[in-house]
Amino acid sequence: MPDLAIARPGLPVRLFRSLRLPLNDRFAVFGLAIYAIFVIAALFADQIAPYDPTEILYTEDYDLAADLRPGEEGFLLGTTSLGRDIFSQLIYGTRSALLIGITAAFMVALIGSIVGLVSGYFGGWVDAVFMRLADIAFGIPFLPFVIVLAAFLEPSIWNVVLAMALVLWRDTGRVIRSQVLTLRSRGYVDAARVAGSSDLKIILRHIAPNILPLSFLYGSIAIGWAILTEASISFLGFGDPDSISWGYMLQDAFASQALAKQAYYWFVPPGLCIILVVAAGFFITRGYENILFPKLGR
């Protein structure tokens, strides 16, 4: 039976509204459009990509289809030195990029938000402990940490996610904590306490909705970081050899001396994609900033 006393829309609607998508900012809309394109590419990779990205292909003459230039033999972006279709690799690369990006961003935003909420709301020793942990996290240089992690665990795309979850929540956590500290001193929080609301209820009902835009802001920053990091790791050779990512493509191109061979079609597209996705992330971030902090001015 619907609760008559509370005429609030359901959770999914509220969550979406909390997103407060920055639809006014042209750059942000552009960023969102880029994301949309890549998401579609990732979802429908099977349909869009002409070949399996790891499949070694042969020409009609039964020769290895290696180092073919764009257009030759019907390969849109040419092939790698091993005979794999670059375009297919590019398309499938969106999957690992987005997968890592979104998962890592989600973890960072989630952990950072929870830490910020708990730390800011309860204060005291809880706050002290979390902030010391954050200080430690701040002290850790990120890329070397991921490399070390890759050395201990099996090389896998999830290393990046794990590393980010362990370390990169620190910014989000600190900023959200400050925001919570401000919110906590608002009258309606006192009112809720006097009305007998439990701490959890206060956090969920009064405080969390106000910090969600911040969480999303930092989340969108984190997506860019994750993709860049994964690309760097793969490029350095610490990535997962079984999954084709843009970073892997760059590494492959580098190892095959693509530059010397002037095989721009090989490394420029993945590089461009990385740039686009990361830039799109930043544009969306900027759009959120304008919403959250309108007085920063243009």
Next chain:
Amino acid sequence: MTEPLLSVRNLKVSYAVGGGAIDAVDGASFDVPRGSILGLVGESGCGKTTVARAITRVIADNASITGGEIVFEGRDIAAIPERQMNALRWRDIAFIPQSAMNSLDPVYTVESQLHEVLRRRGGMDRRAAQARAQELFEMVGIETNRLRDYPHQFSGGMRQRVAIALALALNPKLVIADEPVTALDVIVQRQILDQLRALQTMLGISVILVTHDISVVAYICDRTVVMYAGRIAEEGPMEAVLTRPMHPYTMGLRNAFPDLNGAASGILTPIEGAPPNLASPPQGCRFAPRCPFALEVCTKGQPPLRELVPGHRVACHRADEAPVLRELAAKTETWLVPA
């Protein structure tokens, strides 16, 4: 009769908002005599701060003076070029904004902030500025050894005194103070008001005191201007406006202030309703919707400011009946809105 120091005539100030304009001040006229303290009183949104700022022409970016004159020492300053207006600021007309005590720069000592005014604007050399700074501190009642302190080392009341010192730095003829004591505790408030009064007497300056508190007006003002919804409701000697108000709004306002000297059983009577939305003000008298004495004529046309008693002007169609209305206004039943 000597010329008033400042004469505001039919001043109109508009804010550009959204796609339209809001007339925050719609035809305000009053005089500030030399050597007197004028209280500009009204509630939030009545336009008193806008008027105060318009006189110094320090108004918001989206605000503009759309009509009227501001005659200062015989010269209309409402439309003079900014450069000329700038020459007047601090030297002839000084402004103490609301919560001025919070707008002192925290990273500079108060002495350096005084010097900024004294030397850059006043053209004094260092020696003269130092002497003057000490003199100012003595005038406002702060120990001169505190000149080198930073704003956060002062209490709220002391900071307000610093703000007054800043305003008086170049010997202005007119000081406009916007709610100077609102944020202060009552004892400090009284001390600051006493100081202001003493300074006014000593220096012979004129002061416009903007406030929402008629008790403050009663305490130090010589003349009072009551504003409502962007227009002047009543203007006159403080004593007359307070004890023999001619405008129903002033009558109602009086009822809303508790009087410590009065009987304990006194009832406070609210004025029901709220001020009109200035984006679409009512035709006719703006107070009519809340006025217990409103007649049909009141909703038709704006009442002009009339001087029925010498020196005492009021904008009310029924001002001639003021004594009778006053009697009625003193009764609580008059102000009760039928449910």
Next chain:
Amino acid sequence: MRASNPQTAEPLVSVRDVQLHYRVGGVFSAMRGRSSVVKAVDGVSFEIRRGESVGLLGESGCGKTSMGRLLLKLEEATGGEIVFAGEPVTGLKGAALKRYRAKAQLIFQNPFDAVNSRFTIRAALSEPLENAGIPAAEREGRIVKALELVRLPQPQQFLDRYPHQLSGGQLQRVVMARALILEPDFVVADEPVSMLDVSVRAGVLNVFRDVRDRLGLTAIYISHDLALVRYVCERTIVMYLGKVMEDGPTEDIVREPLHPYTKALVAAVPVPQPDQSHAPLPIGRGAPDPRNPPSGCVFRDRCPYAFERCPREVPRLRRVGTRQVACHLFDDTTERP
């Protein structure tokens, strides 16, 4: 008409030597000679009987707001005890705390801060009802009744509105309604009208008085404005730097203040009358600093009557006629000024 006689036996609220001390600053502050403890409330004692309206009067930094928060368990006292209807409140937790919360409520200073701007009026008023376990079906009725109690005309129209759609006066009534919706035993009102326009204050105060009389509420009214306190409270407690200076019937205090601080306070209040005294206040300059209160009597550095006993000994509250005064001048051995 009062619903209950304030003179009946047991005090409803009993505050004994309550302290709220904060630690601030660190080693460096201490080295610079600045105390690291702020004594917001420093040994306050009073009793409030059922049905009484007591004003907690003082200037900023006197501890009145902190005292209010202590009574509502928004802060935990660092010393002393608070007893409500015979039960100690100072250590309450969990379910017992929740029961106490239903009995003690707060009316805030800034109505726009006191209600979450994302909540509808209905949602804001539901919160206490949910916490008290009132079934959903009953809530709407109770909400409407509470809004009627505070004389909001046609309450139904407000239910789906948001705070920014109401005027200050209307929203403050909503805040009052929220405080009253669980029919508490006592209400702490913290400067409830100071942020409202003058012509609106009277309305809200009248509603407060009316509601208080009808429900027989016990009320504590915190304010720096003596005139308003007088309008609402028959008894006033004057605080300064965390301590009680004077405690007694409001009328007596206004007509004949005994404590030197109260004398200055009463003299300082401006009235809307043209011929008022401009005599200098009988008080020294300076502002109270809760970090470095003077030794002995905390008021002695501004008191025009201070003598050699004042810096040495903290004066205790002594009964003088109908009131209690904390001043050495009222000790049996010294004569009054």
